[in-house]
Amino acid sequence: MKLANYFKSDLIFSNINVEDRDSYFDLVSDKAESLGFVKDEFKEKVKLREVTFPTGIQLETYGIAIPHTDAEYVNNEFIAVATFKEPVEFNSMEDSSQKVNVKLAFMLGLNQPHSQLEALQQLMQLIQDKDKVEELISAKSSEELEKILNK
């Protein structure tokens, strides 16, 4: 399945104003839960996992995060996309003592281990595409953000 199939209009958030990482997790997980995408434990599990195994990724000029948790808490697969008004601090995937300032985050709701290779490869290509990432970050509305994602 292609990456675009994982994006859901209701789970695309542009320029959200959140105080910290956890407020972002609350906002997106609550929405995903209300739509039936995840079980109620998802929110706590994704927060907990971020503490143990951080998902911040520092690229050359920007930071990205790809929070996710175990498959069992996901009912229907999705990738929720959020851009932040002010950068949100995550820890680095390779070294938890390093901070990454994140402007764009992809919350991965995946429940089929080993099977979403195509979508994940496309996602990794996307996060390495500086021009595209800048375009996503500067989108003014979730409609615009969705349009760029599906382009």
Next chain:
Amino acid sequence: MKKVLVACGAGIATSTVVCSKVEQLIKDNNVDAEIIQCKIAEVASKQDGADLIVSTTILPTTYKIPAIIATGYITGINTKALDQKILDHLK
């Protein structure tokens, strides 16, 4: 035959991508190796009989076998050096 454990936190996202990179790498270089995708928490119990750990996440403990952090395959930064490092361990 060498055995490589490819691990990430949940064994679901980044290790899937890294697994395919490592598979391609060993194929291109005619290395005889088997790749096993797992959660980092499972590595301790699976390290016996394995030769190398390739991880996309921080290592929660120390292991008896060498471990390489492979976030370069996610960021696209320095992947050539990473390729070489992995190959060197499988020679």
